[in-house]
Amino acid sequence: MKFPSTLLLLQQLLSSQRQAAAFTPARQIMSQSKLSASTSTEDTTSNPNSPIAVNPLVANVKVSATVQIFSNVKQMQAEGIEVTSLCVGEPDFPPPQAVLDAASAAILANDTRYTAVTGTAPLRQAIAKDLKDRKGVVYDPNTEIVVGNGAKQCVYQGVLATAGPGDAVLIPAPFWPSYPEMVALAGAKPIVLETKETDGYLLTPEGLRSCLEEHKDENIKLMILCNPSNPTGGVHSEERLRELANVLEDYPNIAILADEIYERLVYTDTPADEHVSFAAISENMYERTMTINGFSKAYAMTGMRLGYMAAPAPLAKAATTIQSQVTSCAGSVSQAAGVAALKDVKEEEMEANVKIMREKRDYVIGRLDGMEGVALEVPPKGAFYVLPDVSGYYDGDDTQLCLDLLTKKRLALVPGTSFGAPGTVRISYATSLEELEVAMNKLQEFLEESKSE
Numbered sequence: 531m532k533f534p535s536t537l538l539l540l541q542q543l544l545s546s547q548r549q550a551a552a553f554t555p556a557r558q559i560m561s562q563s564k565l566s567a568s569t570s571t572e573d574t575t576s577n578p579n580s581p582i583a584v585n586p587l588v589a590n591v592k593v594s595a596t597v598q599i600f601s602n603v604k605q606m607q608a609e610g611i612e613v614t615s616l617c618v619g620e621p622d623f624p625p626p627q628a629v630l631d632a633a634s635a636a637i638l639a640n641d642t643r644y645t646a647v648t649g650t651a652p653l654r655q656a657i658a659k660d661l662k663d664r665k666g667v668v669y670d671p672n673t674e675i676v677v678g679n680g681a682k683q684c685v686y687q688g689v690l691a692t693a694g695p696g697d698a699v700l701i702p703a704p705f706w707p708s709y710p711e712m713v714a715l716a717g718a719k720p721i722v723l724e725t726k727e728t729d730g731y732l733l734t735p736e737g738l739r740s741c742l743e744e745h746k747d748e749n750i751k752l753m754i755l756c757n758p759s760n761p762t763g764g765v766h767s768e769e770r771l772r773e774l775a776n777v778l779e780d781y782p783n784i785a786i787l788a789d790e791i792y793e794r795l796v797y798t799d800t801p802a803d804e805h806v807s808f809a810a811i812s813e814n815m816y817e818r819t820m821t822i823n824g825f826s827k828a829y830a831m832t833g834m835r836l837g838y839m840a841a842p843a844p845l846a847k848a849a850t851t852i853q854s855q856v857t858s859c860a861g862s863v864s865q866a867a868g869v870a871a872l873k874d875v876k877e878e879e880m881e882a883n884v885k886i887m888r889e890k891r892d893y894v895i896g897r898l899d900g901m902e903g904v905a906l907e908v909p910p911k912g913a914f915y916v917l918p919d920v921s922g923y924y925d926g927d928d929t930q931l932c933l934d935l936l937t938k939k940r941l942a943l944v945p946g947t948s949f950g951a952p953g954t955v956r957i958s959y960a961t962s963l964e965e966l967e968v969a970m971n972k973l974q975e976f977l978e979e980s981k982s983e
């Protein structure tokens with residue numbers, strides 16, 4: 531079979547990441563970031579013919595495997611190869627009409643200038659109102675909201691605002707792959723706190739306390755809490771958040787970056803399943819929390835690059851300072867669209883999207899349940915991902931499994947190793963039910979064939 535050039539490239543990238551990470555306890559993965567970095571960036575940093583050296587901070591950072599796989603899939607599709615892709619974190623529905631209309635109107639009205647660094651006043655006001663109405667947290671739109679070019683930028687600014695060389699940042703695993711890399715870019719050390727599949731990959735107060743104790747001399751400045759989680763879809767309940775907050779009370783120097791970008795995508799059966807913002811847990815936690823949210827997932831505005839941080843003034847100010855020197859401000863057209871998203875999109879439209887996503891989740895869970903050797907201990911309650919355990923296949927080598935799956939069946943999933951969860955694969959079900967059916971058939975066939983080989 532002809533091996534497309536894009537697949538070869540992808541194989542090289544994933545293999546280099548696997549060499550560094552596979553079969554290594556997650557806790558050690560990050561302390562090996564130097565090893566993985568030298569593997570992944572060798573080609574660009576050690577050109578013996580060039581006097582130019584890449585900043586070692588960058589040399590220590592890995593390219594996002596998800597983004598890389600996705601671009602390879604796009605390239606394969608452009609080459610005419612049919613690929614089923616469940617690898618990207620992007621809703622398949624379009625942004626609401628009100629958002630598109632507002633973006634068009636903004637362009638026609640020549641609303642195309644720089645805005646204030648922290649965003650336009652109408653957008654900051656709309657965000658503050660939304661947070662107050664839906665989440666019960668109050669922020670001053672003038673000093674405590676910073677709008678950025680996507681939640682990703684806001685997360686990075688939050689990391690940079692609180693941690694630097696000599697500091698450490700606590701990251702629960704499985705994690706969004708950008709967290710440890712952002713921490714490394716800030717010159718700080720990521721400390722990975724493993725969670726258990728049997729706990730639904732949620733943090734437990736005992737696990738948190740023992741990790742904080744174990745690393746108490748390492749100057750932990752920040753803890754990241756992704757709730758709902760990418761890649762597990764797990765949602766920490768209000769009760770669990772309170773238990774975690776109780777532990778954090780004993781560590782007053784640790785700020786919390788609460789990445790809540792998936793908070794509108796939560797599948798509730800009882801009021802206890804409702805998503806609660808970490809900043810709403812207590813006054814003390816509010817004072818230490820940077821809430822990150824954005825428009826990519828809830829409103830399918832991924833390409834508009836719009837997100838925000840809401841935080842007490844000193845933290846918001848630090849993020850503003852960084853942003854003022856990096857991007858100045860988010861796009862004016864996107865910001866106008868963001869105002870429409872918060873003000874004009876009806877709650878029923880949002881709920882309808884959640885309902886559809888829930889059906890897709892149920893379909894995927896049902897199909898995985900019928901596959902031998904695939905385990906999903908706790909069904910995810912939010913976001914649009916599942917992270918089943920497939921360690922019974924390929925001796926737990928999820929990277930090779932994903933590569934072969936792409937080569938043999940043209941199905942793209944992301945290896946769990948990229949998320950600090952070796953032996954798993956991440957499936958994004960934010961696509962059509964038809965595509966999901968094709969994908970699940972391919973996965974089932976592939977696993978059955980692998981078993982009998």
Ligand code: PLP
Binds near residue numbers: 679
């Ligand atoms: N945080 C998490 C957990 C994500 O999964 C993503 C996107 O995949 C982001 C932040 C960034 O979102 P954006 O920059 O598109 O707003």
